[in-house]
Amino acid sequence: MRMSVFGREVPVVGHNNSVPALFDPSIQYDPITIGTVLRSSPRFRGVEPFYSEFIAGLEDTLRMNNGSVLVHIADSLEEEIASYRRWAASGHVSAIVVHDLTENDVRVGILHDLGLPALVLGDPLHTPESGVATLQVDNFEAVALAVEFAVGLGHRVIGRVSGPGHLVHTVVRTRSFTEAITANRAIARTVTGDYSEQSGFDGTRQLLGGAQRPTMILFDNDLMALGGLTYAQEAGIAVPGELSLLAWDDSSLCRLSTPPLSVMRRDVHWLGSAAAEMVQELLAGRAPGSIPAPSPQVVARGTTAPPAG
Template identity: 45%
Template sequence: MNGAGSGVGFSGAVGLVLARPARLLGIEPFFMEFIAGIEERLAERGLSVLLHVVAAQDAEIAAYRRWAERGLVEAVVVVNRTVDDRRLPVLRELGLPAVLVGTGAEGSDGGEGGRPAVPAVRTDDAGPVREALAHLLDLGHRRIARVSGPADLLHTRARTKALVEGCREVGIEPVIVEGDYSDEAGAGLTRTLLNGPEPPTAILYDNDVMAVAGLGAAKELGVAVPEQLSLIAWDDSTMCRLASPPLTTMSVDVHRYGVLVAESVLELVDGREVAERWSPTARCVPRGSTARCPVRSTT
């Protein structure tokens, strides 16, 4: 393939396909910050991001085939790894270089020594879940729920496993419901949880949009946050800080995450060995949406 600055035939683009409803891209801050970080670093080398939003993985694969046939991209960034992911075999078939994003141990893809066979910027999904759980347990919560992302995503499964194992270590079982990162899912699933026979005293969300929507749903039901219900978001966007009360969150430097991905892409297109990198670790930032568990709800 042509490396950056190789002259004739250099496409000047790195491909990124997001298989998700386009409307979510407009309301979820994560990918805008992530792409900004990638663009910032690539721009220093005259490269840009070719972004394509599709509805499903089949359409994503079709996009890769078009790009490879027309020589439109130097490499692709692959996000949101799934169970039985069909994209990597296709990329190998096409000879299209790729950097995986968010791949932990479960996504090592057969590399030697536990390292990915395809270059990756890896993520620790379990450690932050345990940190969030420890925060809630320290506050006395025992009825803990989680509104997750899609269950077929590898990082969703890693977070679920960490939460279930951590809860079992202290003799409790979490309630986990599956969302799709949208505000509708966040609000609807929060209502379902709070209207159940044993409503949780704490809810952990897999993104900020669902958490903010869940906060609104709790208010509509007359459930006071944090006096009756504690909430933790994931990804520390501006909307978390502007919420009332401000949301406790698992904060990630998403912009830095994008820069690290771009560093791996540049090494790849230059034909150099791609260093193993890990994304910035999510850290718990306590704010006004978490407090001690109500005494009456600790049984």
């Protein structure tokens, strides 16, 4: 299903679309181990649903050739780099998947010096130095679609609870949000979160306590959206009657919430599977270069509707 918003076709779906295979599935690869390091949040010590699904995609693809994934959770950049050095010295991993890029990110250069092949999960507007395999995730387009969806429903004051500001994809999303709001002559309200459910709760309270109260809020991940939904319910604000909410990335948490959360969905399991295929190709001497991920889609469920009145 597609809806027309200001002359542009916006995909709105209610189920997973199939996504293409990147490489010939009949090719057999040598068993490998892919390493990746996740950063812990001060208010969330587990693994975010995004990375749980991403790692599942890695594992499902590597398992076909008896491969595996090694995951370490680090509290700091220094601890993350120390993990790379240990893995390089021990030979426990064949390659590294790097994600959550920052400006002037040093990790790819360090991995090159350690002799560890790397694949970057990153935004096409901020790709690393040439020669590094990159799975491109277009956050700019996704935010523009989200804003156009909100405006198409009739919302004029649109809030956003963003992720941490030092991350490149947050910077890209913020730029896209600002440009899309301006282009649609809407009003933006933004607060910064840390991807935890509590920061979504606090951010929603802050946005709704301002002078220009948004009628729709976008969240940069699913946990923050759940926090926003919890705040609205505790404050007696009807969702979506008085307030619409749109989460980032689909997960079982979004589908099982009450009401089910509307989302900007990207097939995260496919991202993990594609990353594994790209690394296998890279280690087989067939460098895949840069490959774009499929475009995101709006999935309208129970937390989005036209504004009241």
